[in-house]
Amino acid sequence: MQEEKMKEKSLEVTNYEANLKLHYEAKRKELDILLTSSMPTQLSTIKTLLWMNIVMIGLMMQIFRSIPLTTIAKGFFLLSIVSICITLAAMLIKRVKSYGVIDDIEYASKLHDNEWTVSKGLADMLSAAHNSIMDNRDVIVQRAKLMHIATWITLFSILFLCLSVWFRPIQNEDIQMADEKTQKPIPSPITPEVGKLHENSVKRPQEAPKPKPSEQKK
Numbered sequence: 001m002q003e004e005k006m007k008e009k010s011l012e013v014t015n016y017e018a019n020l021k022l023h024y025e026a027k028r029k030e031l032d033i034l035l036t037s038s039m040p041t042q043l044s045t046i047k048t049l050l051w052m053n054i055v056m057i058g059l060m061m062q063i064f065r066s067i068p069l070t071t072i073a074k075g076f077f078l079l080s081i082v083s084i085c086i087t088l089a090a091m092l093i094k095r096v097k098s099y100g101v102i103d104d105i106e107y108a109s110k111l112h113d114n115e116w117t118v119s120k121g122l123a124d125m126l127s128a129a130h131n132s133i134m135d136n137r138d139v140i141v142q143r144a145k146l147m148h149i150a151t152w153i154t155l156f157s158i159l160f161l162c163l164s165v166w167f168r169p170i171q172n173e174d175i176q177m178a179d180e181k182t183q184k185p186i187p188s189p190i191t192p193e194v195g196k197l198h199e200n201s202v203k204r205p206q207e208a209p210k211p212k213p214s215e216q217k218k
Helices: 002-063 071-091 105-110 117-182 192-201 213-217
Strands: none
Touching: 002 071, 002 117, 071 117
16 A cells, blocks of 8 residues: 555656646746847847937938928927937846846755655746746836837838928928028129229210311312
8 A cells, every 4th residue: 555655656746747847848948939039139129220210310410401400300300319218218128137047056955855856946947937937028018118119209200201301392492582582682882983994995986077168168
């Protein structure tokens, strides 16, 4: 009877260890996907949004370098700056990753040596992996919310950029017309000496010579 109970208990421990191993492997794979795929992809997207806004700001500064800013252009700059601030905030959220490893070096020596030692170690490792997954999920969710906001703001800033470029020729024509209206012809002053020289330079028509008295008698 005791041998059967021992076998049943040993089988129970073995099955429990096998289940813990399956759960730990599944959690470990999920954690690896989060660390090697999901989080780096998010950071790449955040960097893309950041550089897009910086490039668009540089483009707008070149376009409006010699003309005054319109209301649409000011709205673009405001949206782009807000988007940059949000993306930077998303990048700075919990820069330290959680890898699901027990940090206590002496952890193994603290376990009691019995038939449940392996099961206890697997359970603790499973708990550490689960906590790490939850922490990294929290980071991903927070970044995703900020990225969602930054993406929409970036789309609106692109729209404002297109409108600013579209209405820029109209603005240039209005400025040129206003400049032409404000510019009046200024008469050039003529000094008296220049006037006299001008009068002298004009040739007067010569009068016909008068006939002599002797020629009139004839």
